[in-house]
Amino acid sequence: MLLAIDVGNTHVVIGLMEDDAVLGSGRFHTDRDYTEEEYGMLIDSYLRRHKYDPEQVQGAILSSVVPQLTPVFTRAIGMVCDCLPMVIGPGIKTGLDIRIDNPAQLGSDLVVNAVAAIAKYPLPIIIFDMGTATTASVIDEQGHYRGGMIIPGLRLSVNALSARAAQLPLNIGLEAPEQVIGTNTIASMRSGALYGHAAALDGIIDRIAEELGFPVEAVTVIGTGGLMQAVYPLCRREIIFEPELMLYGLAQIYRKNLRG
Numbered sequence: 001m002l003l004a005i006d007v008g009n010t011h012v013v014i015g016l017m018e019d020d021a022v023l024g025s026g027r028f029h030t031d032r033d034y035t036e037e038e039y040g041m042l043i044d045s046y047l048r049r050h051k052y053d054p055e056q057v058q059g060a061i062l063s064s065v066v067p068q069l070t071p072v073f074t075r076a077i078g079m080v081c082d083c084l085p086m087v088i089g090p091g092i093k094t095g096l097d098i099r100i101d102n103p104a105q106l107g108s109d110l111v112v113n114a115v116a117a118i119a120k121y122p123l124p125i126i127i128f129d130m131g132t133a134t135t136a137s138v139i140d141e142q143g144h145y146r147g148g149m150i151i152p153g154l155r156l157s158v159n160a161l162s163a164r165a166a167q168l169p170l171n172i173g174l175e176a177p178e179q180v181i182g183t184n185t186i187a188s189m190r191s192g193a194l195y196g197h198a199a200a201l202d203g204i205i206d207r208i209a210e211e212l213g214f215p216v217e218a219v220t221v222i223g224t225g226g227l228m229q230a231v232y233p234l235c236r237r238e239i240i241f242e243p244e245l246m247l248y249g250l251a252q253i254y255r256k257n258l259r260g
Contacts, residue, residue: 003043003057003081004250006109007064007073009132011226014046015247016057022244024050027226032068039076047080060085061254063108063246086254088112093257098145106145109246110137113224114145116249121220121240124212128201128239130225132156138208146212149204154227158193174230198234205237 002017008030015025026046031038047054060077062085064070070087077085086092088108094115098106109129114137117125127137133156136149152160154174162170172186180195182188201223209216216237223232224245232239242248 001056001058002251002254003060004247005062006246007066007069013246017247017251020251022247025244025247036072036075039073040079043076044080054081057081061250063088063112065107065109086257094253096145100147112249113245114139115252116245117222118143119252124214125220126205126208127222130227136204140212154193154197194231194234197231201235202237
């Protein structure tokens with residue numbers, strides 16, 4: 001059994017994998033002040049809640065976009081499972097052909113998502129990952145990682161708007177609006193945030209497909225990340241929702257490196 005962990009800026013995603021099957025997954029808030037003992041207790045609690053003994057974990061893999069927490073999680077996993085995780089970074093084989101100006105700048109989360117998408121879906125591919133930021137990754141018809149976009153995230157945008165506009169409320173929910181045209185302040189903010197983001201994704205898909213030289217129907221579009229579930233049903237372009245894309249990619253990379 002493989003323990004796979006992805007440390008994001010807002011949430012930590014944790015999963016248990018057997019080959020490509022996800023046995024269980026969950027998430028908790030990222031806290032930069034937590035110690036390895038505190039994260040160790042969260043990992044141990046997660047395993048036992050799913051009725052697994054830590055001794056059943058035969059290997060672990062870690063992806064992190066929070067550098068200060070990478071060694072913390074490495075030690076936490078070692079404490080709980082008695083094995084050090086494989087850490088996505090220099091020296092790890094991914095098989096991804098990265099064609100950006102400085103490949104070292106590409107975040108480990110984007111690398112893992114791309115590896116997973118290429119393994120599962122036809123090329124070319126666009127991947128949207130909606131978390132603290134909304135990222136777009138573009139993989140061309142030859143499997144090259146061409147680049148992408150970084151867009152202010154959905155929740156980040158709403159919070160920034162509330163913080164800078166004195167008469168707008170804070171911490172509005174992001175439930176699907178009943179209609180596009182809002183009839184009160186909260187409904188208008190919610191509609192603007194969700195439909196605005198959906199329309200942005202639709203437009204970005206069209207423009208990327210055009211730049212790649214493909215009809216939009218020929219491009220596979222994948223959506224993942226904690227906030228994608230609220231947005232992709234509102235999009236007019238087809239988006240395949242893959243909430244566990246990251247875990248699948250981590251399992252792929254782990255096996256690739258075990259084989260040498």
